[in-house]
Amino acid sequence: MALLDVRSISKSFGAIRALHDVSFSVDAGEVVGLMGDNGAGKSTMVKLIAGNFPPSEGAIVVDGKACHFHRPIEARAEGIEVVYQELALADNLTAAENVFLGREIKKGFWPLRILDKQSMIRRAGELFDELKSETRPRDLVKKMSGGQRQAVAIARARLSNAKLVLMDEPTAAISVRQVAEVLELIRRLKSSGVSVMLISHRMPDVFTVCDRIVVLRRGSKVADKETAKTSPEQITGLITGAIREA
Amino acid sequence: MKLSAIQATEETHAAISDIVNIREQSALHRVMTSQAFWVAAALFALVVFMTWLEPTFGTADNVTNITRNFAPLAIMSLGMTVVIITGGIDLSVGSVMGLVAIVTGLLLTWHHSWYVAFAAGLLAGLACGAFNGFFVAYIGMPSFVVTLGMLSIARSLAVVLSGNQMLYQFGPDAPIVRAIGQAKWPLHPPTGWAPRWMPEFSSHFWVMVILALILGAIFIFTAWARHLYAIGSNENAARLTGVSVDWIKFQAYVFSALTASIASLLLLGYSGSAINAMGTGYELRVIAGTVIGGANLMGGYGTAFGAVIGSAFLEVIRNALLMAGIDSNWQGAFVGMFIVIAVLLGMQTSGTSLVATIREWIVWKRV
Numbered sequence: 165m166a167l168l169d170v171r172s173i174s175k176s177f178g179a180i181r182a183l184h185d186v187s188f189s190v191d192a193g194e195v196v197g198l199m200g201d202n203g204a205g206k207s208t209m210v211k212l213i214a215g216n217f218p219p220s221e222g223a224i225v226v227d228g229k230a231c232h233f234h235r236p237i238e239a240r241a242e243g244i245e246v247v248y249q250e251l252a253l254a255d256n257l258t259a260a261e262n263v264f265l266g267r268e269i270k271k272g273f274w275p276l277r278i279l280d281k282q283s284m285i286r287r288a289g290e291l292f293d294e295l296k297s298e299t300r301p302r303d304l305v306k307k308m309s310g311g312q313r314q315a316v317a318i319a320r321a322r323l324s325n326a327k328l329v330l331m332d333e334p335t336a337a338i339s340v341r342q343v344a345e346v347l348e349l350i351r352r353l354k355s356s357g358v359s360v361m362l363i364s365h366r367m368p369d370v371f372t373v374c375d376r377i378v379v380l381r382r383g384s385k386v387a388d389k390e391t392a393k394t395s396p397e398q399i400t401g402l403i404t405g406a407i408r409e410a
Numbered sequence: 411m412k413l414s415a416i417q418a419t420e421e422t423h424a425a426i427s428d429i430v431n432i433r434e435q436s437a438l439h440r441v442m443t444s445q446a447f448w449v450a451a452a453l454f455a456l457v458v459f460m461t462w463l464e465p466t467f468g469t470a471d472n473v474t475n476i477t478r479n480f481a482p483l484a485i486m487s488l489g490m491t492v493v494i495i496t497g498g499i500d501l502s503v504g505s506v507m508g509l510v511a512i513v514t515g516l517l518l519t520w521h522h523s524w525y526v527a528f529a530a531g532l533l534a535g536l537a538c539g540a541f542n543g544f545f546v547a548y549i550g551m552p553s554f555v556v557t558l559g560m561l562s563i564a565r566s567l568a569v570v571l572s573g574n575q576m577l578y579q580f581g582p583d584a585p586i587v588r589a590i591g592q593a594k595w596p597l598h599p600p601t602g603w604a605p606r607w608m609p610e611f612s613s614h615f616w617v618m619v620i621l622a623l624i625l626g627a628i629f630i631f632t633a634w635a636r637h638l639y640a641i642g643s644n645e646n647a648a649r650l651t652g653v654s655v656d657w658i659k660f661q662a663y664v665f666s667a668l669t670a671s672i673a674s675l676l677l678l679g680y681s682g683s684a685i686n687a688m689g690t691g692y693e694l695r696v697i698a699g700t701v702i703g704g705a706n707l708m709g710g711y712g713t714a715f716g717a718v719i720g721s722a723f724l725e726v727i728r729n730a731l732l733m734a735g736i737d738s739n740w741q742g743a744f745v746g747m748f749i750v751i752a753v754l755l756g757m758q759t760s761g762t763s764l765v766a767t768i769r770e771w772i773v774w775k776r777v
Contacts, residue, residue, distance in 0.1 A: 237652055252647035254640040256710040265640055266651040268633040278631035320651070 497709025539667025591679020
C-alpha cells in the first residue's frame with residue numbers, strides 16, 4: 165500500500181484551473197521528484213498535500229486514510245512535513261532552538277514550566293549526527309551555510325517522525341558543494357524509511373536522488389516514470405511540451 | 411604508519427574547519443558582543459567620572475533621585491522591549507499613562523477606595539493595549555499607525571474625562587495612594603537602619619527591579635519568549651512552524667500598555683495628583699532608552715537588562731549635565747547624540763560595522 169495516494173485531484177481558484185485530474189502515489193521510503201515548468205501546478209500540488217487548502221475534487225489518502233486538510237497542522241498530524249523553499253527558520257535563534265520552535269521540550273509544572281534547554285540541545289545534536297551534518301545545536305542560524313540551514317530544516321521534519329517530507333526547491337539558491345550536502349541529506353532520510361517528495365527545477369539533482377519522476381504540465385500529469393527508464397532529455401521534452409505524453 | 415599519518419591530517423583538517431567555522435556561542439561571548447554590556451560599561455565610566463568631578467553627584471540623595479527618575483521610564487521600556495522584539499513599535503505609551511492617571515484620579519476624587527481606582531486605571535490601560543494588539547495582530551495593520559492613533563485617542567480621552575482640570579482632591583484614600591508612590595526602602599535613621607551612605611531606593615525603583623527580574627526570567631526560560639524572538643526574526647517561519655503568532659503579538663501590546671499603566675500609577679502616587687498631560691513625549695524617551703539598551707527596531711533582539719540600562723543611561727546623562735552646570739537646553743542634543751552613538755556601537759557587534767561601511771564606500775568611490 166502506498167504511503168501517499170493522490171486520487172484524481174483537481175483544484176480551481178475561481179475560473180483558473182490549477183490542477184486537473186492528477187493521480188500519483190508515493191511509497192514508503194521512496195523519493196519522488198515532482199517536476200514542471202513555472203505555472204504547471206507544482207506549488208499548488210505541494211500546498212494541497214501540505215494542507216494549506218483542500219482540493220476542489222478528488223482525495224488525498226495518507227496510509228489508507230482519506231484526509232481532508234484545511235490547515236497545515238492537520239497534515240502534520242498525519243506525518244507530512246514540509247521543508248519550505250524560503251526555509252522557515254528564524255535567523256536570530258540557534259539551530260536547536262529552530263528545530264524545536266513551536267514544540268519546545270519543557271520541564272517543571274505550571275506556572276513554572278520552563279524550557280528544558282539541555283534536552284533540546286542534546287536531541288538536536290543527535291538529529292544532526294543522524295543526518296551526518298556538521299551542524300552544531302548552539303550555533304546561530306544567521307551564520308550558517310545553505311547546506312547547514314537545510315539540515316536544520318530537515319532535522320525539524322525528522323523530529324516529528326514524519327513519514328513524508330515535502331521539499332520545495334531545496335537546492336535552488338545554494339552552492340555546488342552545499343547541493344551535494346542536501347542530496348546526501350535526502351538519501352539519509354530515504355535510508356531511514358522516510359518518503360521524500362522533491363520539487364525541483366534542477367534536472368541533475370532529481371536524477372541523482374529520485375526513484376521516480378512525476379511531470380506536470382499546465383495542471384495535468386503528463387508522465388510518471390521510474391528514473392532508470394527515462395532520461396533528462398525526455399523529461400525536458402515533457403516539461404516544455406515538446407513530447408506530449410509518456 | 412601511513413594510517414596514522416592520514417589520521418593526523420584528518421585531525422588537522424578538522425581543527426582547521428573548527429577555526430574557519432564560526433565558534434559556538436559561549437555565554438561570555440554573548441555578553442561581550444551585546445550592546446547592553448557596552449552601554450553598562452559606559453554608564454559605569456560616566457558615573458565614576460561624574461563622582462570624581464562633582465562630589466554631590468555620588469551622594470545617596472542624588473542616587474535616590476536618579477533611580478526614582480528613570481524607574482518609570484525603565485518600567486515602560488520593559489514593555490516596549492517586548493513589542494520591539496516582535497518587530498513592532500508602541501507610540502501610545504505616553505498617552506496611555508495620561509488616560510490611566512485621569513481614570514484613577516477621577517475614581518479617587520469620587521471617594522472610591524484606592525484599589526478600585528487602581529484596578530479601573532489598569533483596566534483602562536489594558537483596554538488601550540488590547541485595542542492596539544487587536545488591530546496590529548489580528549487585522550494586520552502596521553503598529554506605527556495603530557499606536558499613533560491610540561496616542562491621539564488616549565490623550566484626547568484623558569483631556570475630556572478630566573474636563574481639562576488637574577485632579578488632586580483624592581478623598582479618604584489619598585494617604586495610601588501617596589504612600590505607594592512615595593515609599594522608600596531601606597530608610598535612614600531614625601526610622602530605618604540604613605547607613606547614611608546607602609541611598610533610600612524609591613518604590614518606583616523596586617517595582618522596576620522586580621518587573622525586570624520577572625521579564626528577564628521569562629526571556630531566558632519560557633517558550634513564549636522564544637516565540638517572541640522567532641516572530642521578530644521571521645514571522646512567516648514562526649507561523650509555518652505552528653507558533654500562535656497573532657495571540658503572542660496581541661499579548662505584547664497588552665503587556666506594553668500594562669507597564670505604562672503601572673508607571674502612571676506610581677507617578678500619580680508620587681505627585682499626589684493626576685494631570686491629563688502626564689507622560690507627554692514619554693513614548694520617544696522610552697523608545698530611546700530601549701534602543702540604547704540594544705533592542706533592535708527591526709525586531710528579533712532585545713533584553714530586559716538592556717531596557718533598564720538604556721533608560722538609566724539617559725537619565726544619568728541628563729542628571730550629569732545638570733550637575734556639571736551645563737544649560738539644560740543642551741540636554742536634547744546630548745541625548746540625541748548618544749542615541750546615534752549607542753546604535754552605531756551596537757552595529758559593530760552585529761550587522762554592518764561602521765569601519766566596514768566606510769571601507770566599502772571608499773572602494774566604491776575608487777571604482
